[in-house]
Amino acid sequence: MTTGQAVPVPASVSPHAQQWLSIPKAESTYPAQDDTAGWLAMIEQADSAIATQFTSQPLPVSTEDETIAGVPVFVVTGPGVADDDRRIHINFHGGGLIMGGGAVCRAMTGISALSAGLRTWGVDYRMPPLHPFPAALDDAMAVYRAALEIREPHEIVVAGGSAGGNIAAALLLRAKDEGLPMPAALVLNTPELDLTESGDSFVTNAAYDNLLSSLREVNELYAAGQALDEPYLSPLFGDVTGFPPTFLKTGTRDLFLSNTVRMHRKLRNAGVEAELHVGEAMPHGGFGGAPEDQELDAELQRFLTRHTAQH
Known part of the structure; x- marks a missing residue:
């Protein structure tokens, strides 16, 4: 069995994983930076396809559409979460910093809530081309401040996958700079932490990751003229001293493998449990x-149980 790029699929993973690896990689082309209509049309088409994938089967969760600090937030509760469990899992969705909003965010929040086993706030943050940096980070800060008004820091988890991992890590850098307390834990799932794409895996895994290709054009659109290595844009280059215990997940074929392992080393070198x-x-x-995903979800839930206080 091979992918669309004739990359062998290993027998070392489950049949489900083998099937996932056999999906041909879709190559992306992007509009010109100033073609706002072109970007919006591309995003709408991509979100429609993603929504079909994520909403094909209903999830065993309840979802409330709320507005918190002026930001749309999906509050999702999965099975087994007690009414008196005060813990909040603030999650930032993926989508390359331009996709995954609205209905897609709603669906992905449900998946994240099941993975973490906690009541989850899925933040529907603003994105380019209409709202470039720092709009998403401003929304993240507003929601985090609101959470701190009703919960103690030890009751809050900040999390994000892919582009959402960028927002989550940047949020903690900015929160620290503004004197806000750190949450109980940080979760970074295959995070986009380096918009300069300087890591080794951006080369070595370019042909092996069948889900993701370089996002340089998208990163430039998001940054809106700011330097890509600025820490609020690329948290890998920030000062992570004082960060909370952090859970990081990646894979040997992940284009963002280098992002994840470099951040892990940076956290450990700063004395952070990771x-x-x-x-x-x-x-x-x-x-x-x-x-394999279910195994890592179990690892995540054990990690969160150790590092959050349930009252």
Whole structure:
């Protein structure tokens, strides 16, 4: 069995994972930076396809559409979450910093809530081309401040996958700079932490990650003229001293493998407790619900149980 690029699929992973790896990689082309209509049309088409994928089967969750500090937030509660469990899992969705809003965010928040086993706030942050940096980070800060008004820091988890990992890590850098307390834990799932794409895996995994290609044009659109290595844009280059315990997940085929392992080393060198989980043959974002994903969800829930206080 091979992918569309004739990359062998290993027998070392589950049948579900093998099927996921056999999906041909879709190559992306992007409009010119100033073609706002072109970007909006591309995003709408991509979100429609993603929504079909994520909403094909209903999830065993309840979802409330709320506005918190002026930001749309989906509050999702999964099975087994007690009414008196005060813990909040603030999650930032993926989508390359331009996609994944609205209905897609709503669906992905449900998946994140099941993975974490906590009541989850899915933040529907603003994105380019209409709202470039720092709009998303401003929204993240507004929601985090609102959470701190009703919960203690030890009751809050900040999390994000892919582009959402960028927002989550940048949020903690800015919160620290503004004197806000750190949450109980940080979760970074295959995070986009380096918009300059300087890591080794951007070359070595370019042909092996069947879900993701370089996002340089998108990163430039998001940055809106700011330097891509600025820490609020590329948190890998920020000062992570004082960060909370952090859970990091990636895979051996993930284009963002270097982002994740470099951040893990940076956290450890700063004295931060950090767990790194690397999935065999796993591409960006996981295997779409394979047993390997379920194993890592169990690891995440054990991590969050250790590092959050339930009252």
